[in-house]
Amino acid sequence: MESNRPRLLLVEDDRALTDLLADLLTEEGYAVDVAGDGHTGLHHALSRDYQLMVVDRGLPVLDGLDLVSRLRARGVTCPVLLLTARGSVDDRVEGLDAGAEDYLVKPFEVAELLARLRALRRRHPEAAGWLSLGRRRLDVDNRRVLDGTEEIPLSAREFAVLHALAARPTKVFTRAELLNAAFEHADAPGTVDACVHHLRRKLGRDAVRTVHGLGYRIGPG
Template sequence: MLLVEDDARLALLLEQLLHAEGYDTVLARDGQRALHEGLTQEFDAIILDRGLPVLEGLDVLTRLRDRGVLAPALILSALSNPADRVEGLDRGAEDYLGKPFDIDELLARIRALLRRHRSTVPTLPLPQGALDTSSRTVTTRSGDTVDLSERECGLLERLARRPGQVFERDDLLGAVFPDADDPGVVDTYVHYLRKKLGRDCVKTVRGIGYQLGPLR
């Protein structure tokens, strides 16, 4: 879980509270760090303050959504009048809780947030359209449907869940092809994906590996 809070005392309290409930957390104390963590790691949920140094919380959330990050977000902010809550929800948050808050209510909202998110059909944005991981299909912007094999879908899903991250071949090999020994199998399946979806679906980062092509 990504926890974004600039107040040191409150951040420590929230970390301890979430750890006691069994949640692993990554703490970001400013908006730029939150954006970096959100783009390079995969989180089950984001707990996000608004009044952050460097980059305001809603701007962080907007940029994450624009880059295809789908982790559900709960805004936790002292800006809590109706207009503030409406703005937060319209900018991409799934829930909004004002400060000061009741701990039991916060935990209940987090549990509800995770339940709702896990019950939705996992659809991930792609440069060409959207990937439905449940049916292993890509729906293109023109409305066509492209079927993927299990390994093709696994590779594309890995890239699409962290659209800002560059993956080394060995990382992709271990995550998607655990029974294979040769990293060249990653190159082979990238070729298969490009043949089906176009070269822009996966970007080669020379000397490192691959990342999802740029979202439009």
């Protein structure tokens, strides 16, 4: 099922290359979302959680470096691989300093791109399907919360809210943002409050913190 696949955002304005990479990445096991310009990519990246992003540097509307810089400034820590036709040392340094984790120069071999993404997943546990919750771990691919070897049972909605909060630990989510991030269909704002109540009962009162007047953020675990 797509929900069990690591989610990847591909931001590339070359439609032919986008179609090719989206197909190959899907075959590799990713759930792929695509954006054809930096502004759309920014909207996607701020609207849902991704385990990896592949971003072209030379994008219309908002270029790749600005996109990555804005995501880092907003607390989005998802690993980013930059694609670019500019391969000088200064260009690579500029891309890495903007917040990207890796840099691949066009033209490239698809096998190398896939290998670099696998390497990013190994280096970043959150990209490999695991998130840390203090002493606990969130198994994103299998939708489980583990305390050591013991699984803490959560409903699908509770897990969705917890995953959204844990994937962006510095962000304070409004109820509307959590609804958008955690549920694919329309739901009442009270659903979020109910999920938070049950998460605190199962994981402890500090598992989810209330930021008064703003919303919720993940606690220390």
